[in-house]
Amino acid sequence: MIVLVAIKQIPDPAVVVRVRGDGQGVELEEARPVANPLDDNALEAALQLRESGAARTVIAVSVGPAAWEGTLRTALAMGADRAVRVDAPDPLDPLPTARLLAAVAVREGASLLLTGRQAVDRDQGQVGILVAGLLGWGQAAFACGLVVDEAGRMRVTREVEGGQEAVVLPLPGVITVDPRLNTPRYASLPAIMRARAKPVERLAVAALGVELSSGLEWLEWLPPTPRNPGVRVRNVSELVAGLRARGLVPCRS
Amino acid sequence: MSVLILIDPHQPAWAGVAARLVSAAGALGAERVVALVAGSGASLQAERLAWFTGVSEVIWCDHLGVARVPPEDLAEHVAAVSNDFDHIIAAASTFGAECIPRIAARLGVSPVTGVVSIRDPVTLVRPAHAGGVRMVVRVAARPVLLTVQPWAFAAAAVGSVAAVVRQGADLVGLGLSHSCGFIPATRSGQEDLSMARVVVAGGGGLERSGSFAPVEALAHALGGTVGASRGAVDAGLAPADLQIGQTGRIIAPGLYVALGISGAVQHLAGIKEAGCVVSINTDPQAPMAAVADFALTGDLHAVVPEWIGEMAVVSSASLASGDAPGGSG
Numbered sequence A: 001m002i003v004l005v006a007i008k009q010i011p012d013p014a015v016v017v018r019v020r021g022d023g024q025g026v027e028l029e030e031a032r033p034v035a036n037p038l039d040d041n042a043l044e045a046a047l048q049l050r051e052s053g054a055a056r057t058v059i060a061v062s063v064g065p066a067a068w069e070g071t072l073r074t075a076l077a078m079g080a081d082r083a084v085r086v087d088a089p090d091p092l093d094p095l096p097t098a099r100l101l102a103a104v105a106v107r108e109g110a111s112l113l114l115t116g117r118q119a120v121d122r123d124q125g126q127v128g129i130l131v132a133g134l135l136g137w138g139q140a141a142f143a144c145g146l147v148v149d150e151a152g153r154m155r156v157t158r159e160v161e162g163g164q165e166a167v168v169l170p171l172p173g174v175i176t177v178d179p180r181l182n183t184p185r186y187a188s189l190p191a192i193m194r195a196r197a198k199p200v201e202r203l204a205v206a207a208l209g210v211e212l213s214s215g216l217e218w219l220e221w222l223p224p225t226p227r228n229p230g231v232r233v234r235n236v237s238e239l240v241a242g243l244r245a246r247g248l249v250p251c252r253s
Numbered sequence B: 001m002s003v004l005i006l007i008d009p010h011q012p013a014w015a016g017v018a019a020r021l022v023s024a025a026g027a028l029g030a031e032r033v034v035a036l037v038a039g040s041g042a043s044l045q046a047e048r049l050a051w052f053t054g055v056s057e058v059i060w061c062d063h064l065g066v067a068r069v070p071p072e073d074l075a076e077h078v079a080a081v082s083n084d085f086d087h088i089i090a091a092a093s094t095f096g097a098e099c100i101p102r103i104a105a106r107l108g109v110s111p112v113t114g115v116v117s118i119r120d121p122v123t124l125v126r127p128a129h130a131g132g133v134r135m136v137v138r139v140a141a142r143p144v145l146l147t148v149q150p151w152a153f154a155a156a157a158v159g160s161v162a163a164v165v166r167q168g169a170d171l172v173g174l175g176l177s178h179s180c181g182f183i184p185a186t187r188s189g190q191e192d193l194s195m196a197r198v199v200v201a202g203g204g205g206l207e208r209s210g211s212f213a214p215v216e217a218l219a220h221a222l223g224g225t226v227g228a229s230r231g232a233v234d235a236g237l238a239p240a241d242l243q244i245g246q247t248g249r250i251i252a253p254g255l256y257v258a259l260g261i262s263g264a265v266q267h268l269a270g271i272k273e274a275g276c277v278v279s280i281n282t283d284p285q286a287p288m289a290a291v292a293d294f295a296l297t298g299d300l301h302a303v304v305p306e307w308i309g310e311m312a313v314v315s316s317a318s319l320a321s322g323d324a325p326g327g328s329g
Helices: A037-051 A066-078 A094-108 A127-135 A189-197 A236-245 B014-027 B042-049 B071-084 B094-107 B213-222 B230-234 B287-291 B300-321
Strands: A002-006 A009-011 A033-035 A057-064 A082-087 A112-116 A138-148 A154-160 A163-169 A173-177 A201-204 A216-222 A231-233 B002-007 B032-038 B057-061 B087-091 B112-115 B117-120 B123-128 B133-139 B144-148 B164-167 B178-184 B198-202 B225-228 B255-259 B276-281 B294-297
Touching: A002 A037, A002 A094, A002 A127, A009 A066, A033 A037, A033 A066, A037 A057, A037 A066, A037 A112, A037 A138, A037 A173, A057 A066, A057 A094, A066 A082, A066 A189, A082 A094, A094 A127, A094 B094, A112 A127, A127 A138, A127 A173, A127 B094, A138 A163, A138 B071, A138 B094, A154 A173, A154 B094, A231 A236, A236 B276, A236 B294, A236 B300, B002 B014, B002 B071, B002 B094, B014 B032, B014 B042, B014 B087, B014 B144, B032 B042, B032 B071, B042 B057, B042 B164, B071 B094, B087 B094, B094 B112, B094 B144, B198 B213, B213 B225, B213 B255, B213 B300, B225 B230, B276 B287, B276 B300, B287 B294
Parallel strands: A002 A057, A002 A112, A057 A082, A082 A201, A112 A173, A138 A173, A231 B294, B002 B032, B002 B087, B032 B057, B057 B164, B087 B144, B112 B144, B198 B225, B198 B255, B255 B276, B276 B294
Antiparallel strands: A009 A033, A138 A154, A154 A163, A163 B178, A216 B133, B112 B123, B117 B123, B123 B133
16 A cells, blocks of 8 residues: 655744735744644654555655755655655645645555645645545544554544544545644654655646646735733632623622 | 535534524525535434524435435535535534535535635635634635634524425435444533633643543533643543644633643634633743733632632622622622
8 A cells, every 4th residue: 555645844833923014924934844743643644554564655745845845854754765746836725735636646556645634834624635525535534543454444533523433444545634643753863864865756737737726815814813911810819800890700690 | 695504413512503604604695595414313403403593494314324424425415516506614613624625626616714704705714823813815716615613603593483494315325434433522511612601721730630620610610611722631631522722622712711721822723712811820921821811820729719619709699689690799
């Protein structure tokens, strides 16, 4: 089985974003680029599948500009067999991204695509499911548990409202992962050094025959709803008095 | 303008979510609102949906006795009837997240997820970067597929006239995946986090005592719903479906009490729209204290019993004097 892991490079999510002066984007220059943390969980799951013998090859794939190659090299250092970058602009909307990933999945003969349940920059949470829909593959979203059964099907535990659902997913299929699925491994220093010499294969959009338009026009970026400054209270009496003044202490009667 | 709303019959508090979807459909300018609910036993939910003011028609679909309908099968069914609609909407829940993009892919259009405000039928506002920004998008294609945050819309009223309820074609089983079990986690009777008016959440500060009891006790005293930070969930103190934050639930209660929650960016993403935020933390420098309307530096294990005691005094005093709840004091 060939497993494709879709990885997005994002600005460090620990850096607080601000809307740009012209309202046409966000200021993030100072944020160092990192892999979307949930995509690291997806890569870890793929590497575990290979180590258990269920998967033969793990291919890390990104849809983005040349500046994203460092993230793919980290994926190689973590243990991916190959890395492929589709040369595309950043940002690119989810639908064209998914079209490109679907084309790569077909081209590579992959039968499983793993990716994060969302990228924590734009928080759209669409790409994995879009790929499944485009390819007509089965899907399991929000995976917090994953094992392969004797028939080679994925047995996925899904994190949903009100509990956990167990799903059987025959391949080919797409699994989007929750951060609770695993703890991603660190790349060792020797592996990082070796990965520097490994190639990141480059694919042109034209070679995949995909249209990049999404039908979405992002008009403007707005700051979040402002919050009023708060107060520090010294004790519980002050707190309860403050809440009562705002009509927020419910009565138990 | 015709809007199709997709209902997840398995989400706890599904009816409350549905009421807000109906209202979102109204904000989209819907003249006709059709609600669709699928799965064995869905006729029960359909009968209830029919009473919401603004619903024109309810369709329920059976699926060969399958209760938890695979999203692939539902998406295929909806894609086939999509020509009749200008918009197709679902909640920004796990159900919406797995159905709406799949339908969009089958139709070759871009979906918009997590919508919190509707400017006009094709111009939508959604948060990004852990709630740090809101992005405004205009959608060119029809139908427009979107998921909406239930808390961002008022609940539609229950009227006195029921809409037409009819059984649609059975869903076709594609066999691409199937559900084979469900383990419930949420405590019974708890209000759904995404719509709760009062939420009391616990974090890493509870790890020392190893018990979520203070959170539950205060939630009970305040008539609130229990939530958790990722730290508390990872420590095994609370089930994952109570996690609030960027990769958990996004909530907008009138009162949010954070007990021993430091306030990582990812957690704050889930409470951006909370009305009044209270932080109880031993660390005065915790980010949560900086965003809180009321920040109290102290050990929650001491503060919570005192707070509950104060509440009891307040409520017995107001009972004795006949004051209104939370009265002038």
